[in-house]
Amino acid sequence: MASKPIPRIVIVGAGFGGLNAARTLARHPVEITIVDRKNHHTFQPLLYQVATAGLSPGEIASPIRAIFRGETNVLSLLEQVEGFDLDRRLVKTSEQEIPYDYLIVAAGATHAYFGHDEWEPYAPGLKTIEDALEIRRRVLLAFELAERQAVSGVATEPLNFIVVGAGPTGVELAGTLAEINQHVLAHEFRSIDPSRTRILLLEGGPRVLPAYAEDLSRSAEEQLRRLGVDVRTNTMVTGIEPGAVRMGGSRIVAPVILWAAGVAASPLGNKLGAPCDRAGRVLVQPDLSLPGHPEVFVIGDLAALKDEQGKMLPGVAPVAIQEGKYVGNLIRNELRGKPRLNFHYWDKGSLATIGRAAAVAQFGRIHISGFVAWLSWLFIHIFFLIGFQNRLLVFIQWAWSYVTYERGARLITGRTDLPGWTGMYPSGSKSAESSEDKTSGSTAA
């Protein structure tokens, strides 16, 4: 045992998958190197709370090296991985080549614009802390610019917020924006007319939360409407330009447009030389290894694997967590000479929050909506936050917000302009807006 070299395990990405793989292997006789281009793990399920100013970035993110402070066999490196040399067993970063005996690639996914990357500056997505701060800046700034416009006596235009895509992130964003509009606007802005503010949730498919059962989709849509969200299903976005969305012939002007419509796997998946699916996910073996490379594993949102019923495992935190633990245990066992077993996902259920006391939950055949679903969501998410301090602070913050309707992290930092909007609409686009506004005014509840 003394003369054998210590196995080196390199983990690319410190999301839920990479973090759980590292935790499972920490304090075992291996050397672990975690490489991430950020210095922190982000608790992605609460990212929408940072985007909507309910929580501060520090409350949902922890430095990777703080998480592994006590585990001296875990080395953390802030580097951008650029590729791999699978034959020589090296991870290539911009700065160096890192050798491995086992490689775990957990590089995750990013938002995708279906071939329309030019939309990104006008409709940011929500995957990182930076994304959340940019969305927060735009949302808060839109209210500020509308107040300025109202005070200076310029004819005010409706203050529209458009969320594209009604998956869990889109539903969370739309619901929370509607709450902000109801509670914050009325109390703090003296001049904006709240009745001219609209939150639109656009979904290409026939229902919101398409991954959930149909009765929960209906319930979620109903809860969204009660919050004042203008939900439009079967609505295809055909163009996004500075401050406006096009849907076929119609066009809606909006100072804030958010993209929650699609994700694509990290481009690192393609650099592993194995077959990928259409979304760029690596088609892995039943033990999550790369075909022909049993020492390389792909986990989390970057991996494409079907369950026993032939259904693709979804890109959610529980899948990544279980995959990370599985690969960590597999390596530990293999180093002790035990054979590999296939990965099995244990589906404990799904939860999606919509707003204050509004959510849907699906635990097998049990479907719950409303306050009880929301409470389950709240406690499960706070419980899984990394680090005790965060949990306590987030809980206090949440309790405070619940009682006072206050949102504590409403800071605008950085630029003070919005694409396509200077506080007054460009006069050239007025006619297009108003024709659409009349149309949508008649369809809105």
Place this chain on the structure above:
Amino acid sequence: MASKPIPRIVIVGAGFGGLNAARTLARHPVEITIVDRKNHHTFQPLLYQVATAGLSPGEIASPIRAIFRGETNVLSLLEQVEGFDLDRRLVKTSEQEIPYDYLIVAAGATHAYFGHDEWEPYAPGLKTIEDALEIRRRVLLAFELAERQAVSGVATEPLNFIVVGAGPTGVELAGTLAEINQHVLAHEFRSIDPSRTRILLLEGGPRVLPAYAEDLSRSAEEQLRRLGVDVRTNTMVTGIEPGAVRMGGSRIVAPVILWAAGVAASPLGNKLGAPCDRAGRVLVQPDLSLPGHPEVFVIGDLAALKDEQGKMLPGVAPVAIQEGKYVGNLIRNELRGKPRLNFHYWDKGSLATIGRAAAVAQFGRIHISGFVAWLSWLFIHIFFLIGFQNRLLVFIQWAWSYVTYERGARLITGRTDLPGWTGMYPSGSKSAESSEDKTSGSTAA
């Protein structure tokens, strides 16, 4: 009373001065408009805690309109003031002209580079939340890049942090950086050699905290040395370039250089058409009004006023707070027909913190150092934080950090490079560094 028009009061800047003027006037029969280029009030005395990752931005800043949520006669506008028309009584912003009956200019100060603005990108100062986040990014990144350098086997260079200027901000920054170096480095970085890390505090004058009594300066310097700070008084910085500071013939390479050496009044002071002092502060009347314009007041760091002993009032929060309240009360009284009284500053004492359980306090003839001074500092600062929620959260955060030595807000967001440093020193500059390093190595304790 019913037919008389309601007096319009415009306040430029929502720092301590502007905020206290507005609070004094709120709920009185006046219309108040606060114009600020940020949407938040920043509790500047704790800004160094954000810069050193101890607190999150949201914990020391509050949205201006949230502060005045209940005061319906206060309107808040996010705008950049560009000038004044004193004859027509108008404040000019980039978007509009705002009429006033009384004008309170509380635009504050910014850091100044004594004619060397080209130093700013290499040595950021600390005045805004954005500044604090930029400093935090650089400090955390320097440790990350040094770890990367150590791991990749490149010959490691000393990890220097240079703070220029030993006023209260410089002392706070240097002391806190030294603590981070001692406690965080040792536990979380596997490869950096902590003995190669140095915190340098450079001061042009003969002692640190020059505004304090000499015995407290000596005590502060002693406390800094105990924390491991390399204090160098009578040391003039003659040049700052990417990643290096020049002092006469010598040059020290440092991935992080922070500027705490000088402030200048806001350029808005010059636009009031009144005489200013060398630092750009407006020479105000004994009632803080502008000469020839009794309806215009200048308060806080932007005002130059001497006390009864002929000593210039310092640019600190208590002066701004008292001036804001004074002007608010003056206007209230004048509207009721009462005469003006001159402003008198009541000096309640000064407190400067150095680090964990280290501080100095000067209350008249009573001088305190160490733990008791630090406790006073802590409670006074938490007490004056705007908003109950912040106070509670900041207190929990502080208690937690005190027990665990943990710093909760260590997120690197934005760019992942440092000026003049890519993780490895540029080879061309090696000789200059090492000659200086030998020199300074022999003078350091």
